[in-house]
Amino acid sequence: MDDQTxxxxxxxxxxxxxxxxxxxxRFMIQRARRTGEYVFYPKVMSPSGETELExxxxxxxxxxxxxxxxxxxxxxxxxxLVDLDEGPRMMTTITGVETLPIGAxxxxxxxxxxxxxxxxxxxxx
Amino acid sequence: MSHPIxxxxxxxxxxxxxxxxxxxxxxxxxxxxxxHEALADAGLELSDIDAVFAATSxxxxxxxxVTEYLGLKPKYFDSTNVGGSSFEMHxxxxxxxxxxxxxxxxxxxxxSNQRTxxxxxxxxxxxxxxxxxxxxxxxxxxxxxxTSRHMHQYGTTREMLAxxxxxxxxxxxxxxxAFARGPLSREDVLAKRMISDPLTAGDCCLVTDGAAACLxxxxxxxxxxxxxxxxxxxxxxxxxxxxxxxMPDLTVTCASESGPRAFAMAGLGHADVDLVMLYDAFTINMxxxxxxxxxxxxxxxxxxxxxxxxxxxxxLAVNTxxxxxxCVHPGMYGMFLIAEGVAQIRREAGERQLARADVALxxxxxxxxxxxxxxxxxxxxxx
Numbered sequence: 106m107d108d109q110t111x112x113x114x115x116x117x118x119x120x121x122x123x124x125x126x127x128x129x130x131r132f133m134i135q136r137a138r139r140t141g142e143y144v145f146y147p148k149v150m151s152p153s154g155e156t157e158l159e160x161x162x163x164x165x166x167x168x169x170x171x172x173x174x175x176x177x178x179x180x181x182x183x184x185x186l187v188d189l190d191e192g193p194r195m196m197t198t199i200t201g202v203e204t205l206p207i208g209a210x211x212x213x214x215x216x217x218x219x220x221x222x223x224x225x226x227x228x229x230x
Numbered sequence: 231m232s233h234p235i236x237x238x239x240x241x242x243x244x245x246x247x248x249x250x251x252x253x254x255x256x257x258x259x260x261x262x263x264x265x266h267e268a269l270a271d272a273g274l275e276l277s278d279i280d281a282v283f284a285a286t287s288x289x290x291x292x293x294x295x296v297t298e299y300l301g302l303k304p305k306y307f308d309s310t311n312v313g314g315s316s317f318e319m320h321x322x323x324x325x326x327x328x329x330x331x332x333x334x335x336x337x338x339x340x341x342s343n344q345r346t347x348x349x350x351x352x353x354x355x356x357x358x359x360x361x362x363x364x365x366x367x368x369x370x371x372x373x374x375x376x377t378s379r380h381m382h383q384y385g386t387t388r389e390m391l392a393x394x395x396x397x398x399x400x401x402x403x404x405x406x407x408a409f410a411r412g413p414l415s416r417e418d419v420l421a422k423r424m425i426s427d428p429l430t431a432g433d434c435c436l437v438t439d440g441a442a443a444c445l446x447x448x449x450x451x452x453x454x455x456x457x458x459x460x461x462x463x464x465x466x467x468x469x470x471x472x473x474x475x476x477m478p479d480l481t482v483t484c485a486s487e488s489g490p491r492a493f494a495m496a497g498l499g500h501a502d503v504d505l506v507m508l509y510d511a512f513t514i515n516m517x518x519x520x521x522x523x524x525x526x527x528x529x530x531x532x533x534x535x536x537x538x539x540x541x542x543x544x545x546l547a548v549n550t551x552x553x554x555x556x557c558v559h560p561g562m563y564g565m566f567l568i569a570e571g572v573a574q575i576r577r578e579a580g581e582r583q584l585a586r587a588d589v590a591l592x593x594x595x596x597x598x599x600x601x602x603x604x605x606x607x608x609x610x611x612x613x
Contacts, residue, residue: 120359146360146475171382171480173374174427175367184364184371186475196361196475204427207382222363 119147232497243272261341281333313596341441372598386532402552464495
């Protein structure tokens with residue numbers, strides 16, 4: 106095991122790290138130090154095999170890539186895929202609206218709670 | 231140049247059980263009954279089976295459960311579970327094992343009682359940690375997202391999606407074994423309850439009971455059985471993602487990779503295909519797979535399925551059993567693609583029998599447009 110791997114295990118894994126940042130109200134994503142490629146969801150290795158991944162604050166900007174409204178008797182809510190300005194895509198929900206057109210600009214915020222999560226709001230024009 | 235495995239194995243027994251509703255039977259009981267049917271069809275005994283290929287939506291170790299329940303002692307077994315596409319993959323694995331001489335009679339099987347056991351889709355698919363906070367419903371959310379993107383990018387409409395469901399029903403109306411029969415119009419589909427925009431209940435496959443099993447042997451003895459052999463001509467799988475979040479482009483499935491590899495393996499072109507069996511978990515699947523398998527250009531799938539083109543009497547015979555939308559969908563449907571391919575090639579399909587049915591393309595889908603496996607079956611005439 107090389108030093109880098111052992112350091113990572115000594116701390117905690119990327120999922121726990123991401124969730125710990127969320128608990129502090131911060132939306133952090135990984136970036137490969139060498140190639141600059143962004144990684145989401147958080148992993149131990151980037152798609153190109155980079156393991157030296159640093160945590161950076163997400164810019165928060167994104168664009169709706171796909172969206173659906175889950176219709177339930179208990180109440181409906183949307184589930185969206187948002188392309189972050191950094192490149193990666195994430196599953197999320199757009200708050201404050203029933204739905205948005207694909208291509209709409211959105212902005213992230215961390216919604217606190219028992220399980221804090223990143224949600225998006227329509228971007229002010 | 232086709233692959234050396236082409237035509238080296240064949241299905242010589244096919245059985246189904248409990249298609250539709252089978253109250254009072256467990257999943258493994260239905261599976262057992264379908265194996266009994268397949269053995270009777272082939273004139274084989276349980277003791278002849280020496281390889282088991284199985285995946286179900288309720289057994290963690292499917293081949294072990296089947297082995298124990300049937301009292302088998304297989305020399306080779308495989309519980310590869312890639313969702314609904316597992317059984318098309320099993321056709322390939324079984325053919326490789328048979329051809330390598332590791333076994334002589336391979337059983338491929340599936341069974342589920344999910345309609346009478348609760349009426350909801352049963353899945354062992356575990357939640358994805360990076361998605362759960364947003365409450366996606368597995369699997370419809372993923373397919374609805376893909377539909378929204380296809381509509382946005384290519385102008386696909388809800389009417390086009392509805393036409394897929396209507397064509398499936400028209401085929402089902404020719405199949406006495408189909409679960410959902412009776413008139414169905416485009417307006418009927420559009421008026422059904424919206425479940426996950428833009429998909430209504432009419433865009434979703436059935437939840438039924440059902441089991442199916444087939445028996446494969448090497449081709450050198452395939453003609454020694456009561457029914458005409460149905461030869462394995464090739465198969466290929468492709469997989470790029472697990473959760474919909476990781477699908478690179480929601481309008482392009484990796485059927486665009488499995489299809490060309492399977493066509494090449496079988497040494498076939500589109501004009502050779504008499505029957506197209508596509509895993510229609512949702513109406514959007516048909517549009518995506520017709521495009522990705524090369525039956526129409528990317529983005530044109532919605533327009534392609536209009537005007538009865540895939541309905542009885544249309545240009546392309548697709549899902550002649552009525553599909554997962556109107557015939558049977560017991561959670562994992564892949565085995566029933568095989569059953570219809572066998573029925574058509576053997577010319578046992580009754581009122582829905584195609585005039586020419588020598589080559590069947592079976593396309594299995596697993597997960598959330600994740601695992602894609604394309605397989606070809608053919609008659610004696612294709613060798």
